[in-house]
Amino acid sequence: MTNTETIDAIVIGGGAAGLNGALMLARSRRSVTVIDSGSPRNAPADGIHGLLGHDGTPPADLLRTGRDEVQRYGGRIISGEVIGAVPADGAFAVTLAGGETLRARRLLVATGLRDVLPDVPGLARHWGHGVVHCPYCHGWEVRDEPIGVLAVGPASVHHALLFRQLSDDLVYFTRDTGLDEDTRTRFAARGIRIVDTPVAAIESTEDGEIAGIRLADGEFVPRAVVAVATSMQARVEGLAGLALPMEDLPNGMGRRIASGMAGTTAVPGVWVAGNATDLSAQVGASAAAGALAGAHLNADLVAADTDAALLAYRAEVLR
Known part of the structure; x- marks a missing residue:
């Protein structure tokens, strides 16, 4: 089913970046629809931290408030999964898993990222x-x-070293990652124990909490918390038709959608904001990026509307 109406903007992704972008557009009296798959990155977390005025707020509560604010200004929220997005006759066609196709003059991609954990049992x-x-x-x-x-x-x-700031009891498991002597000395100076034996598994208590780390030689190292740097991969499922340029970050950090100032992309009419392009952005930074991208998207539409009005005006004057 294809919706023949062409709206001003579709926002793909209903997290902090997408909702704040949609809010800016709706407040600018733009017709905007947010398509949200309902699987935010921070769903497992108990609360958002480091966001002034909202520290400790459950992620679902913040998103609920954001959706209400967007709808208050006339924005539309659709729960669904995007399975296709392509340029179409000077606009964009976005297809949902249920079969509906929507059309928009501009797109804001705010799909976030997926954390890929190392393959360690438990x-x-x-x-x-x-x-x-x-x-x-x-x-x-x-x-x-x-x-x-x-x-x-x-x-x-x-x-x-960042986590050592938070606890005096820190053990670093190298997992076959080489450490030079200077780093080993720095760790020793900070009281960080180094374990070179391969990790076999993370073991749990009967209550389902972390008990510790089992090594390949059978030794067990009690730990209550495990910190791990994930590989962060921008979520681009369903967006292949847009041919958005991708970029690998150094040191295996992950892969992002390449973007310029205010979330512009190499694809005219498509902006990107939040973790899909800035892998390290926290909630506040993602929301700010969404607002900036939404404002620039609106400015681009204003310029296009003015050009169209000028053509019509000149045609009328010369008639």
Whole structure:
């Protein structure tokens, strides 16, 4: 089923970036629809942290408030999954899993990212609770706990030093990632124990909490928290038809949608905001990026509307 109406903008993704972008557009009296798959990255977290005025707010509560604000200004929210998006006769056609196709003059992609965890048995089941990745998002909540840091490439050295700020009891598991002597000395100076034996599994208590880390030689290292730097992959499922340029970040950090100022992309008429392009952005930064992209998208539409009005005006005067 194709909706023949062409609206001003479709926002793909209903997280902080997408909703704030939609809010800016709706407040500019633009017809805007947000398509939200309902699977935000921070869903497992108990609360948002580091966002002034909202510290500790459950993620679902913030999104609920954001949806209400967008709808208050006439924006539309659709729960659904995008399976296709392509340029179509000077606009864009976006197809949902249910078969409906929507048309819009411009697109804002705010699909977020997917965290890819290392393949360690028992790790994934604790993701977002006992297994954490960001010292700024979760660090205060795990302060003074016995923390184990699983190495995932060179960036994990910095990761370990950040978590050492939060706990005196830190063990770094190299997982076959080489550590030079200077780094080993720096860790020793900070009281960080280094374990070179391969990790076999993360083990749990009877209550379902993390008990510790089992090594390949059978040794068990008690830990209450495991910190791990994930590989972050922009979510682009269903967007292949837009041919958005992608970019790999160094040190295996992940893959993002390449963007310029205010979320512009190499595809005319398409903007991107939030974790889909800025893999390290927290909720506040993602929301701000969405607002900026929405404002620039609106300005682009204003210019297009003015050009069209000028052509019509000249045609009328010359008639």
